[in-house]
Amino acid sequence: MVALARVITPELCCGGRELSEPRLTSDGQRLGYAVASDGEASLVVHPLDGPAPDRRLATSPALRPGRGFGGGAWCFTADETAIVYVAVDGDLWLQAIAGGAGTDARRLTNCGPDRVASSPCCANDGRSVVFAVDNAEIHRLSFDDGSSHRVDDGTADFCFDPFVESDSLGIRWQAWNVPDMPWDHSRVQRRVGNEAVTDMPVHESVQQPRVMPDGRSLCIRDDEGWLNVWLDDAPLVAEEFEHAAPTWGPRQRSYAWSPDCSSVAFTRNEVGFGRLCVVDLDNTTRPLEVSRGVHGQLSWGGERLACLRSGARTPTEVAVFDTTTWQRTVVAVAGATDFPIEELVEPEPIAYQAGGDTIHARLYHARQHEGQGRGLIVWLHGGPTDQWQVTFMPRIAYWRAQGWNVLVPDHRGSTGHGRAYQQALRGQWGVLDVADTVAITAYAQGRGWGTPQTTVVTGGSAGGFTALGSIAADPARFAAAVVLYPVTDLADLAERSHRFERHYTDSLVGPLPSAADDYRARSPIEHPHRYVATPILLLHGAADPVVPVEQSRAFAERVRAGGGEIELCVYEGEGHGFRQRANQLDEYERIARFLARHVPLAFER
16 A cells, blocks of 8 residues: 555544625625634624724624525624624524624524524514524514514415515515425415415425515526526526525525616526526526536625635635626635645536436546555435535545545436436435436446445435445445445334424335335345445434434444444434534544455555
8 A cells, every 4th residue: 555645634624614694785895694613603794895894793692504505594684784693592683783792682582492593584674573483483573672473374384484575564485385395395475464374386396485676576496397596477597407406494595686676696507517697687598607616695785796606626615796897706715724726626527328317427536646546436415305516525525635536426316407307206215316326336337437346335314325225236336335324214214303304205205104115125224134245334423313323323233233344433412414523533534444444455556
């Protein structure tokens, strides 16, 4: 084995700060965004004009930030002299901007700690704020007397993303009922003053309902097969690209309108690669393509457009565009400040024909090291209704720098390729996703990107479930598997998972009890003998609210009893994903030791 200089280290991959939810004031002169580092989060209000200093807010109590390209943590008040934010205690708090971090915040709600407020949206008249509670109710709170009342009528199981219309009377939000997930079927609900709630149904699914100041409605719909921005009752730009990601959380904000309502900026997903576009509402046939990269959390104020931006070679950043020239300025960068960008590459898009179906993937070609063999990591996204777009992913960069080709499949059921591709997994989870993973792996091995003796399949959550299904379906195709907080017991998941996903298996597998045989047939825990041929590393958080850790403990015990080789590590204090730096570093080190033991051909001369 040859010793290599490793310029991308686990410490670099785990370090640095996280950024989320940038927002401009209406005049575009100030920018607010959330910053999280070392387990603490706050809000920075950054002047874009003049010498005024930054203001650090939402520190006592601390901000409860959104993650990644999600949001719902804060908003400006109508006069933009203060912020309303969601604190770690689950309540809404009001804090003036002028005083900075030392200024006392005032509690607005008494939701926490058992319930959680989210997605505040202040009315234009400055008299109230609308927000969601537990993603199940919509409430309106008066700033005048502190009184609060519920706005929705309880007919929806989930209520997301409330928006106050410009007249300060109308409120609309995204709603859906179980067993559907929001990307299956959802609707817009609306209430005006004291009138009854009305449903504004759509053919399939809807998200991000908004109304421009001129009264025209905007939202994201997939009635015609693709998640496109809709203006009133028609697609703004009808194209075979997705303009948003699935609704895994509130306040996605994948589009924004200009202050004069003449243009709309929107994000585009081009088979996993991203782009920012702008369209003139008087000529929607030719959108202006402004910037490559995955963009989100769009905010348009004055002559500026702010957003989060990321790419394979671009660490996530808060960027601000001058909308008169579309020149970009980077205001803040997430992650480690000294990450070696020159070591990063753009992936190669893959479209593989298998049995009449096209399977999509992206391949990150290995960095070539003298004397080192080539291995293949097949890395599966979670969800499964999701996709890893081409954003800054330190984990992929790290293993590629160690000499591994990294293949990221979009098996059927993934998003980013239209509604039909996404909905193909209904009733087929554990079947089509497994078949697609095995097929795309065989294709990659046929191209020389790895061999069965040097191929590892890995994934977390739903990705871990598919990884386990793949080694059971074709154990000769893989040398080892690394799975993080995987689903191993579908019936237990259906019974005990958190509220948002409690009915997810109804559509992915089938309703119980009629589909009980399918649950047993596809659950790894029911068939431990299928896993004795492939070494497995299994990592799980002890406090996981989505996939109970007991699943992994029981699965590991059964595989060992059957003669299989499985290593289980449970991280105390961790949930569905690992947040503590010490555990993140241990994950890298533990995986490296596991691969060195079980895939030695990938390291030989």
